[in-house]
Amino acid sequence: MPQQQNLMTDEEKAQKALLKAQRKAEFEAKFKKELELKKKTENDKTTKTKAELKAERRALQESQRAAKSVTGAGQQSSQTKQQIEAQKLKPAIGESKNSKPVDTNVRMKLKSPDKMTIDEHKNRTIPSLAKQESILSNKELPIKIFSHLPRRISDLNKIPTDSVPPIVIKIGYQINKDLIEDPTARCVAMLVAFQEVIKQYQPIKDIKRELQKILFEDCELFIHKCRPLSISMINAIMHLKMIFSRISSGLDDSNFRSKVCDAIHTFIHDEIMCSRDAISAVHALKIFPINSKETQTILTLGCSTIMQQIFLNAIDQNVQFNVIVVDTSPRFEGRKMVEFLTKHHIPTTYVLINAILYVMKKVDKVILEAHSVLCNGYVMSTVGSSQIALVAQAYNVPVIVCCETYKYSDQAYTDCFIQNELGADSMKSFFDFSSKNANLYNDDPNIAANLNFLDLFYDLIPRELVSAVITEKGFLPCTSVPAILRFRETVR
Known part of the structure; x- marks a missing residue:
């Protein structure tokens, strides 16, 4: 008898284990179904809230446009004022009950707590969007980006x-x-x-x-x-x-x-x-083949007095050469160089900077004047010079820079946005080159309000794109700036 009781207990244990496993499997399947349902409902809620936010934003934009278009009429202006006051009072109504009466559409939006959070989020994002729109409409974006750059004062009486x-x-x-x-x-x-x-x-x-x-x-x-x-x-x-x-x-x-x-x-x-x-008169003439019948083609940018002296000395040495003058807006300084070269009977080609790829295949050397050579070897020159140097490197054309050593600087920049200069009346100088455009600019005052010029004076050429720098001490690499400054008496 005791052996039978023990056998019965083992069978009961096995049955209980099976029942337990079945219940566990049923519970896990039920739990998975509930999780799937919850995920579906949450996804539905998120899609609904996004649609509601989109619709509310559209309604807000339409109301703002309508408010701007009907400012002339008295009744319409009063309605727009009420709408603006109602929009301002939305967060206050959501927080307290003792608030002023508002429009019925606003009350419908503030009934559920979910919509209240949506409205609060919308009201928080509206000022930033309005601020961006005002920046773009008032043309303040370039001024804020380049606000650290100095600019000359146009009104001298100030x-x-x-x-x-x-x-x-x-x-x-x-x-x-x-x-x-x-x-x-x-x-x-x-x-x-x-x-x-x-x-x-x-x-x-x-x-x-x-x-x-x-x-x-x-x-x-x-x-x-x-x-x-x-x-x-x-x-x-x-x-x-x-x-x-x-x-x-x-x-x-x-x-x-x-x-x-x-x-x-x-x-x-x-x-x-x-x-x-x-x-x-001495060092720059070494780049010209003297007593040679070959005609070299020199490319330069804008107008510079030292380049004019180089060309005059080359003429005195009976050097045969052609010049390609590259020009850029808005000042178009290259026209002065063209007048100088044609006056001295030098064959000259005048192109804008957008044609640099077409003319670079005919160029033998690129000669530029530098405003300064920085301590890290970068060359500060006229705006557009880095583009010319980059194209010249692609065509294996040497880029030679003329700079006196007193212009060397112990400062180091890597781009032209750190230290530069903004033009003062670049818009007026741009329109003055064409009579039709000048009349249009003077007759239509909206052009000045809707057009914004970003006129940078200088550009930086990386040291990898410069073949040599011609100084009064001879041909030097860009990396020799610290050694030159060490022997100079000027102290920054």
Whole structure:
């Protein structure tokens, strides 16, 4: 008997285990079905909410457009004001019950808590969208992106001139109106004006401190507002500061004036004039095959005085060459170079920068003038020069840059958006080249409101695209900037 009872218990255990397994399988299948149903309902809810959000956004846009179009009528304007007030009161109604009466459509939207959250989310996103629309409509987007870049002041009456000498005011106005446009000419004009100020100034107590305040605070700030200082002008001012620091304050006024003026004259003669002569008359002619019947084709960008000197010296050496002048908007400076070359009977081709791929296959060398060579080897030149250098590398054409060593900078940039200059009246200069466009620009005031120019002055050429830099010391690589700066006396 006890053995039978034990056998019965084992059978019962087996049956119980089977029942338990069946119940577990049924429970798992039921749980899976419930999960699938929940997922389907959640997906339906999300699709519904997206559709509702889309419909509400469309309704809001239509109401805003209608409100703008009917501002002339009194009744319509009152209705739009009520709609705007109702939209402003939506979050307040969702939060408290003691609120002002609003439209029935607003109340229908605020009945369920899900719709309340949708409305709150919508009201949070509306201001950002409206702000973006206002930025695009008011043409503020380029200004905000490039707000750190300096720009000259077009209205000269806004520049304070109380403590600025008249000679500096005259030079500043000429620079502002582009009567003195070349960076080297601007630097020379500034130094000559400073020299005249030093000669004519009558001190009150200490001539050194008083001139430092006038030149390096008042005059420098005034010229910078007329047009942002170029790197050559900044280096010249730093050199002048070093001259002031090396002269003792115990000297009398006449000796102090003579020493400073002599130092400025030496800097202009040695660092600027002699350097340009050495580049144009000695080193640059090495790129031309002298006493050869082959005619070379030189490509240049815009207009520069040092390139004009190089071409004149090449003519004196009886060098046969052609010139391709590439030009860009909005200033179209290359037309001045074309007039200069045709005046001296040099075969010239004038193209815009969009035709650079077509003419590059005929070019032997690309010669550009640099505004500065940076410490990392990048070359700052006229806007569009990096594009020309890139195309020249694709066609295996050497790119040669002309730059004096006093324009070398210890700063390092990798793109032209970090440090650049914005044009002042580029829109007007763009329309002035065509009589029809000029009349259209003067007759239709909406063009100025709906058109925005981004006029950058300078461009950066990577050091990998530059074959050599011609300086007064000879042909140098772009990577030699730190070595040149180490031996110079100017300190940034």
